[in-house]
Amino acid sequence: MNAAQPRFNSKFHPVNFARPVLFSFILCFVFSSPNVFAATLPEYRANIKDAKILIEDFANLDAANFSNSEYLKIERETLARTRAALPASERVEWQSGTIETNNQWLAEKLDRYQREPRVSAKRAAILEEIVERLDALERKVGELENSPAASHSKDEDKRKLEEILQREEYQKPEQASENLLEKIYNRVVKWLAEIFPRANISPSSATNFSSLSFILQLVLYALILGAIGFLVYRFAPFFAGQFRFKERAEKKERVVLGERLTADxxxxxxxxxxxxxxGEGDLRGAIRKGYIAFLCELSERKIIGLSQHKTNRDYLRDVSGKSELYENMSGLTGNYERHWYGSDDARETDWTEFKEEYQKAIGV
Known part of the structure; x- marks a missing residue:
């Protein structure tokens, strides 16, 4: 009598276990890695537009119509959706290649907004600045999207998109470094703290000897401070001269709206x-150069201060307290934005209008 052959239950076949595990792994990989697949240029522009609309709608909300908890909930949801729509970095794929975007400035602006008190007027200014920058970025990406594919090479398209995303108004400003005097001061203070620790004398343990020791310690401190004061007195003119030289060197060049200007x-x-x-036919470049000349005119008159990290809208806000100048400058700024950031072709009449607005504005 033959022994019964063992039967293999197909329900517990290893393949039946492997299939759902493999399927789950694929799902996790796809849904947990949003940056695996690059977004197209139209999708990227749509994300920018979504983020802009979210901030615009939130900025126009009347907080008086909501309770405090309702308003905070809307705020949290708006900021979260904005961050999700436009992350700090993502890959954008176009017909000419792939590029890594840099929108870290948006995350930093949202963080700064959240740190401001709810009653602070700076909150509205931060939201306004975010909307303006997103609007400018959306228009420039739209120009790339609508430009004929045959008229640009791969390198030209990548260079133009990188130029837009790396403009100074979308970058984080550089942290100011310590000057020579600040470095020397910090090192001396640290050195004194290491050599002469702060005295800690309690009344219960004080004796004649410890009192004398404390007095000698004060005298030693006085001698050291006197020596430092003497050194500062002797060498301060030298360091001050170096500091003034550095300031003069910094004034030799200025950066206005991304353009570097020499001192002369x-x-x-x-x-x-x-x-x-x-006169050479570059009317778009003439309007940009004329607008920068107007900003320099205001700087020479001590009306505004030039800064590498200011945008044209920042300069416009600087003169908001001067109503007539603000009105004239608004026209100049709109003309500049239409022809430099926008897709409008500059014509001779546009340059003539710009010159008339320029003369009118500087005559205020």
Missing amino acids: ETARSLFGEAERLA
Whole structure:
């Protein structure tokens, strides 16, 4: 009699276990790795638009219509959805290649907004700045999206998109470094703290000897401070001269709206350069150069201060307290934005209108 052959239950076959495990692994990989697949340029522009609309709608909310808990809930959801729509970094794929975007500035602005008190007026200004930057970025990406594919090489398209994403208004400002005097002061203070620890004398343990020791310690401190004061007195003119030299070196060059200007360039010379560009047919470049000349004119009159990290809207806000100048400058700024950031072609009439607005504004 043959022994019964063992039967293998197909329900417990290893393949039946492997299939759901493999399927689950694939799902986890796809849904937990949003940056595995690059977004297309239209999708990236749509994300920018979504983020802009979210911030615009939230900025226009009237907090008086909501309870405190309701308003905070809307705020949290809006900021979370904005961060999700436009992360700090993502890959964008286009017909000419793939590029890594850098929108770290948006995360930093949202963090700064959350740190401000709810009653602070700076909150509205931060939201306004975010909307303006997103709007400018959306328009420039839209220009790339609508540009003919055959008229640009792969390198040209990547360079243009990188140029937009790496403009100074989308970058984090550089942290100011310590000057020479600050470094020396911090090192001396640290050195004194290490050599002479702070005295800790309790009344219960004080004796004549410890009192004398404490007095000697004070005398020693006085001698050291006197020696430092003498050294500062003797060498301060030298260090001050070095500091003034550094300041003069920094003033030799200025960066206005991403354009580097030398120390000898004035508003008059810059506007002359704008006239030359217009004569050569580069009306778009002439309007940009003329707008920079206008900002330099205001700086020379001590009305505004030039800064590498300021945008054209920042300069416009600087003159908001001067109503007539603000009105004239608004026209100049709109003209500049339409032809430099926008897709409008500059014509001779646009340059003539710009010059008239320029003369009117500087005559205020």
